[in-house]
Amino acid sequence: MAEDFAIRNTIFESGERFPILVNACTGIPLFDATVFTLSHVRARNRASATIEAVLRALKVFQLFCDQHRIVLSDRMRAGRLLELGELDALVRTCRLPMYVIQVKTDPGPHRFPRAPVPLERYRGPVQKAAPEVAGNFAGVRIRYIRDFIGWLVDRLVLSLDVQHPTRAALLDVKQMVVSGLTARIPTGKGRNSPHGRRALDDSAQKRLWKVIDVHSPLNPWNGEHARVRNELIVRWFMSLGIRRGELLGVKVTDLNFRTGDVFIARRADDRSDPRPHQPNTKTHDRTLPISTDLARRTHQYILGQRRRYPAARKHPFLFVANGGAPFSLRGLNAIFVALRDPSSGLPIVHPHILRHTNNYNFSRLADEQGMRPEVEKKIRSQMMGWSETSATAERYTRRETERKAREASLELQDRMLNPRDE
Numbered sequence: 001m002a003e004d005f006a007i008r009n010t011i012f013e014s015g016e017r018f019p020i021l022v023n024a025c026t027g028i029p030l031f032d033a034t035v036f037t038l039s040h041v042r043a044r045n046r047a048s049a050t051i052e053a054v055l056r057a058l059k060v061f062q063l064f065c066d067q068h069r070i071v072l073s074d075r076m077r078a079g080r081l082l083e084l085g086e087l088d089a090l091v092r093t094c095r096l097p098m099y100v101i102q103v104k105t106d107p108g109p110h111r112f113p114r115a116p117v118p119l120e121r122y123r124g125p126v127q128k129a130a131p132e133v134a135g136n137f138a139g140v141r142i143r144y145i146r147d148f149i150g151w152l153v154d155r156l157v158l159s160l161d162v163q164h165p166t167r168a169a170l171l172d173v174k175q176m177v178v179s180g181l182t183a184r185i186p187t188g189k190g191r192n193s194p195h196g197r198r199a200l201d202d203s204a205q206k207r208l209w210k211v212i213d214v215h216s217p218l219n220p221w222n223g224e225h226a227r228v229r230n231e232l233i234v235r236w237f238m239s240l241g242i243r244r245g246e247l248l249g250v251k252v253t254d255l256n257f258r259t260g261d262v263f264i265a266r267r268a269d270d271r272s273d274p275r276p277h278q279p280n281t282k283t284h285d286r287t288l289p290i291s292t293d294l295a296r297r298t299h300q301y302i303l304g305q306r307r308r309y310p311a312a313r314k315h316p317f318l319f320v321a322n323g324g325a326p327f328s329l330r331g332l333n334a335i336f337v338a339l340r341d342p343s344s345g346l347p348i349v350h351p352h353i354l355r356h357t358n359n360y361n362f363s364r365l366a367d368e369q370g371m372r373p374e375v376e377k378k379i380r381s382q383m384m385g386w387s388e389t390s391a392t393a394e395r396y397t398r399r400e401t402e403r404k405a406r407e408a409s410l411e412l413q414d415r416m417l418n419p420r421d422e
Contacts, residue, residue: 014269041054095133153173246385264286273317
């Protein structure tokens with residue numbers, strides 16, 4: 001039977017999280033994937049989230065090899081890697097969601113020698129209805145798989161004698177496979193696409209406040225704690241524009257109610273965090289002000305809801321699950337899944353949409369105050385945790401410029417239809 005694979009998180013005594021790709025049936029780690037992440041990724045001080053992204057790509061590659069009955073180690077010993085049609089098929093597989101790839105995996109016997117397959121099999125028509133991941137996400141998978149194949153070849157070549165008959169062939173085929181995968185990496189930048197993430201407009205924001213109100217009949221959550229906590233979480237996202245990892249990493253001690261601010265800290269490999277998948281802060285440490293209303297609601301949550309759970313006294317994190325454990329990324333994502341109910345009347349809402357909405361509201365405030373563009377960029381970078389030289393702030397400025405250009409264009413068109421009297 002075809003094998004399945006899973007990523008398990010190991011927590012070292014130092015607090016470091018180290019993901020490992022294992023056989024889902026036996027729990028045994030995959031040797032090559034583990035050595036690759038240790039020597040090629042972890043050795044370069046990459047974050048555990050990056051290691052996990054690498055392993056997800058290698059999982060795709062392993063499933064692809066199983067599906068097509070490819071034993072890469074045997075091929076390398078014969079001086080071969082992937083055929084041209086297999087490169088195309090691999091790239092198509094990288095464009096598919098993981099659940100589709102796992103369903104497509106060949107359930108029959110595998111790892112047996114196979115007969116030559118015509119190139120037309122790999123170039124057959126693709127189902128138009130098949131879902132696809134974003135182009136930049138598929139590109140990340142292809143890059144990691146490309147690096148992994150190159151690493152496998154280099155490791156084998158270094159163990160061979162200079163005069164070994166397959167050494168030169170391996171180096172040549174490696175160059176062709178690496179260049180072939182590189183040429184097939186999608187070039188589109190999903191973040192800047194016309195259908196990229198958009199902020200909530202004024203009407204959607206008003207609707208959101210109405211839905212998440214603790215006493216609203218439209219509120220999708222059950223239980224007083226869940227309603228109070230989830231409303232407060234949405235208010236934190238909308239008010240501060242922080243990321244998921246930043247919010248879940250906030251500790252009660254990071255709050256200063258006297259001065260009205262919160263410290264957003266980077267705490268990679270925090271030993272006090274019991275969560276296997278530790279929420280991490282991607283941006284710089286910074287102190288953000290919190291409004292009187294947000295401080296009051298947060299203080300009430302701590303005293304009225306959080307302290308009810310004895311388990312919450314064993315850790316310092318602000319937001320807790322029902323029962324008192326630190327709130328997880330999975331639990332946070334479930335909040336926004338519940339908001340997708342058609343009866344809510346809301347567009348798709350998730351934490352990064354609220355981050356964009358915070359930036360959208362800031363852009364409007366900057367216009368009202370007549371803020372100079374260079375000052376606006378510096379303030380935005382400080383609020384979001386970017387360096388002053390980062391070009392990320394310009395992305396939000398560009399989107400706001402596009403919005404203004406759209407409004408100006410529509411106004412010009414209206415004037416053509418309804419010309420003003422001289």
